[in-house]
Amino acid sequence: MIRISGLSLPLGKNEKFLWDKAAELLGIPVQSIRSLTIAKKSVDARKKNNVHFTYSVDIEIDNTSQEARFVGHKGPCTITIPTPYRYELPRVSGSLPHRPVVVGTGPAGLFAALILAQCGLSPLVVERGMDVETRQKDVERFRTTSLFHPGSNVQFGEGGAGTFSDGKLTTGIKDPRCRKVLEEFVSAGAPEEILYLAKPHIGTDLLVSIVKKLRESIVRLGGEVLFDTKLTGLSLENGKLCAVQLTQEGQHKTIVTDSLILAxxxxxxxxxxxxxxxGLPMEQKAFSAGVRIEHLQKCINQSQYGKFASHPALGAADYKLSVRLPNGRGVYTFCMCPGGEVVAAASEKGGVCVNGMSRYRRDGVNANSALLVDVRPTDFPSSHPLAGVQFQRQMERAAYTLGGGNYHAPAQLVGDFLGQKASTVLGSVEPTYRPGVRLCRLDACLPEFTSQSIRQALPLLDGRLKGFAAQDAVLTGVETRSSSPVRMIRDQTGQSPIRGIYPCGEGAGYAGGIMSAAVDGIRCAEYLISNQLTF
Known part of the structure; x- marks a missing residue:
């Protein structure tokens, strides 16, 4: 097999023409190509007068012994020998003295539990929130009536915070376990295109059933999942975990275990x-905070694709922007949701925070993204390990008050924000946040350095994406949960100094997004097996 990278096709051209292009490049009859598989597909919009798709394809030819002679081809396309990837489960010899416990069913917890189950170790999985179907109803009830459920919301429940997002699977990590994650998602019902799209996503509407199927796989393999069940205590002996305390519907119980994955x-x-x-060792960690910014999706399409903006083959355009300011702060967009909506992401009474989500088709009127500023431990109110949590909470409570005390979110037009005056009327962009927004000045719920940095950054970012700082683009606050403000210490064995405890995923400070969290879940399951079982 050889891989050809850099093949291009015009928009709307049938992908069957990749066979012809590959044959032409290799100088062989198309009939000599035995198979062709798309390995990667991306949009090339660097030249607005020539927006097209670019592909990497894996092909086999009839005379496989001749494939190597094409390697090293010089030209716009490159030819290499791909390295096949197949995830190998950790080898398990013997059994654990006690059942492993996984706390959390976000991407990290689900994939940690899945690996343990696939290895025959029957994990007990504990989730403080509800199953995904119940959770979906609770989230919708909150968005339509402002009735907040502290145990079942956008943050808590089966699938974790990622379920109510765009389901973006892009990541900066190069870990080969990413392929395992993608394959498991496809097995659970995700579209196969996520295996090769350069910017794969699933969408909130599809994630609901996919998360359920992942849980069903864990149970089918011998695992057990408890919902509405909270980790409320640890029992330690000589610096080691010996049991965990759980609370379910007001009932307390102790589970004897010496291995706990904290996701x-x-x-x-x-x-x-x-x-x-x-006594679990943890430390402060930098995070980011800011607002959500909304534009009309058609304007983003125009800025990114020019005359091709309405081409049906392209769909909704995305963007990723960043700038480093003279004050040393970084301002950047994060979790951009094409054709999506801003969602109510509170997890505590009396607080407002926002996130973004899209459905699979990304066919909503608006585009939205987080617009965030670096927040450093030196900004925190104290040296306490959880001071970052306090910093987040202060912003969220201020947003709750500014929004009217009914979980409406404070919002302001970009032009008014730059002009430092309260907004009183909307323009062409209708905010998508529910239960609703209250127009005001966002400075009242943002730290001064955050407001100042966003004001400085908006014109600069507009220079990189025309229309980004449009007068009637809408800012909705506050976005505080882009990452954890805490890191739980772990060593090269994956364990906390309290042996038997494996801090895992985004909450522990070791991931940022669905893919990296899922990969860290797999890694922590591997750590646990390696440390607990002898081969």
């Missing part, structure tokens, strides 16, 4: 506090 997510603040009081 609690970035919003389990009461669990952070319990773990800190129990």
């Amino acid at each position: 609690i997510g970035h919003s389990a603040r009461d669990t952070f506090e319990m773990l800190h009081q129990a």
Whole structure:
């Protein structure tokens, strides 16, 4: 097999023509190509007068012994020998003395539990929130009635915070386990295109059933999943874990275990506090905070694709922007949701925070993205390990008050924000946040350095994406949960100094997004097996 990278096709051209282009490049009859598989597909929009698709394809030819002679081809396309990838489960010899416990069913917890189950170790999986179907109803009820459920919301419940996002699977990590994650998603019902798209995504509407199927796989393989069940205590002996305390519907029980994967997510603040009081070593970690910015999706399409903006083969355009300011702060867009909506992401009473989500088709009227500023431990109010949580909470409570005290979110037009005056009327962009927004000045709920940095950055970012700082683009606050403000210490064995505890995923400070969290879940399962079982 050889891989040809850099093949291009015009928009709307049938992908069957890749066979002809590959044959032409190799100088062989198309009939000599035995198979062709798309390895990667991306949009090349660098030249607005020539927007097209670029492909990498894996092909086999009839005379496989001749494939190597094409390697090293010089030209716009490159030819290499691809390295096949197949995830190998950790070798398990013997059995664990006690059942492993996984806390959390976000990407990290789900994939940690899945690997343990696939290895025959029957994990007990604990989730403080509800199953994904119940959770979906609770989230919709909150968005339509402002009735907040502290245990079942955008942050808590099966699938974690990522379920109510765009389901973006792009990542900066190069870990080969990413392929395992993608394959498991496809097995659970995700479209096969995520295996080769340069910017794969699933969409909130599809994630609901996919998450359920991943859970069903864990159970089918011998695992057990408990919902509405919270980790409320640790029992330690000589610096080692010996049991965990759980609370379910007011009932307390102790589970004897010496292996615990903590995949609690970035919003389990009461669990952070319990773990800190129990002596789990943790430290402050930088995060980011800011607002959501909304534009009309058609304007983003125009800026990114020019005359091709309405081409049906392209769909909704995305963007990724960043700038480093003279004050040393970084300002950047994050979790951009084409054709999506801004969602209510509170996990505590009396607080407002926002996130973004898209459905698979990304066919909404608006585009939205987080617009964030670096927040450093030196900005925190104290040296306490959980001071970053306090910093987040202050912003969220201020946003709750500014929004009217009914979970409406404070919002302001970009032009008014730059002009430092309260907004009183909307323009062409209708905010998508529900239960609703209250027009105001966002400075009242943002730290001064955040407001100043966003004001400085907006014109600069507009220079990189025309229309980004449009007068009637809408800013909605506050976005505080882009990542965890805490890191739980772990060593090269994956364990906390309290042996048997494996801090994992985004909440523990070791991931940022669905893919990296899922990969860290797999890695922590491997750590656990390696440390607990002898081969």
